[in-house]
Amino acid sequence: MFCHRREDVPAYRVWVYQRPGLRAKGKETYMAALREEASRHVTTPIESNDVELSVVYSTTSPLGERADVDNILKPTLDALKGVAYVDDRQVRAVSSRVFDGVPFCVSPTEYVSLTLVEPLMRSGFRDLIVVSIFSDRRLAELGGKDKVRSRIDDEEREILIRHAERAAPNPALNPTGLRPAG
Numbered sequence: 001m002f003c004h005r006r007e008d009v010p011a012y013r014v015w016v017y018q019r020p021g022l023r024a025k026g027k028e029t030y031m032a033a034l035r036e037e038a039s040r041h042v043t044t045p046i047e048s049n050d051v052e053l054s055v056v057y058s059t060t061s062p063l064g065e066r067a068d069v070d071n072i073l074k075p076t077l078d079a080l081k082g083v084a085y086v087d088d089r090q091v092r093a094v095s096s097r098v099f100d101g102v103p104f105c106v107s108p109t110e111y112v113s114l115t116l117v118e119p120l121m122r123s124g125f126r127d128l129i130v131v132s133i134f135s136d137r138r139l140a141e142l143g144g145k146d147k148v149r150s151r152i153d154d155e156e157r158e159i160l161i162r163h164a165e166r167a168a169p170n171p172a173l174n175p176t177g178l179r180p181a182g
Contacts, residue, residue, distance in 0.1 A: 006052055009145040010132035012041045012084065013152050015159060019057065019067045019127040020075040031079035034131070038083045041155075046085040048137040053077070053091060058099040058128040066127075069096045076131060084133050 014037050020030040055076055059066045073096055077088045085091065142148050 006050070006134050007136050007139055007145050009139060009149045010054070010134045010152065011046070011138040011142060011148060012038070012133040013155065014038045014041060014084075014131045014133070016129045016131070017125050017127065019059070019129060020072055027075050031075050034076065034079040034129075035083050038080055038131075038133075042084050042133075045082060046090065046133075046135045046138045048135060049090045049092065050135050050137055051085050051090045052093040052134040053080075053095070054132040054134070055094065055096045056099060056130040056132075057096070058125070058130070060100075060126050063100075066098075066100070069098050072096065072129065076129070080131070080133070085135075 014034065016030070016034050016037055018030055018033060020027045053076070055069075055072060057067070057069055057072055073094060077091060077094070081088050139145055139148055142151075
């Protein structure tokens with residue numbers, strides 16, 4: 001029996017503050033935003049066939065108005081083609097999760113940075129998608145998991161600082177320091 005256990009550190013993590021719309025225009029807008037943000041992190045597409053993705057969708061939208069998690073996967077995979085990896089055929093595993101205020105458990109085999117859970121749940125953004133792109137080969141090319149983890153931690157600190165800069169003026173009303181969805 002063959003069992004591959006990838007490193008628990010993504011080579012890249014990309015944050016996009018919207019979701020694919022149900023119509024073509026909304027889907028294209030999301031894909032363009034994801035491509036643009038991914039291209040800020042990824043200098044050359046991954047060529048190896050060890051690509052795995054974790055897609056986390058945080059939303060404050062009511063159940064009847066939000067996107068289905070499976071409807072986020074295809075546009076996400078398509079948008080990253082040619083940017084994060086050469087072709088989506090290289091992607092051998094995809095996991096997805098919705099953060100919507102319903103209690104959940106994270107299994108030890110899933111990569112969800114625990115420092116992200118509270119910011120995702122209380123981000124104040126109506127829709128936020130975080131895509132973690134895993135590739136052990138690219139991780140090694142980037143200097144190994146410790147170096148990449150440090151870079152991702154720095155990037156996330158910057159993101160959380162930007163969230164705090166958008167803070168509501170009264171922290172008692174908004175203890176996370178983030179603007180409410182609207």
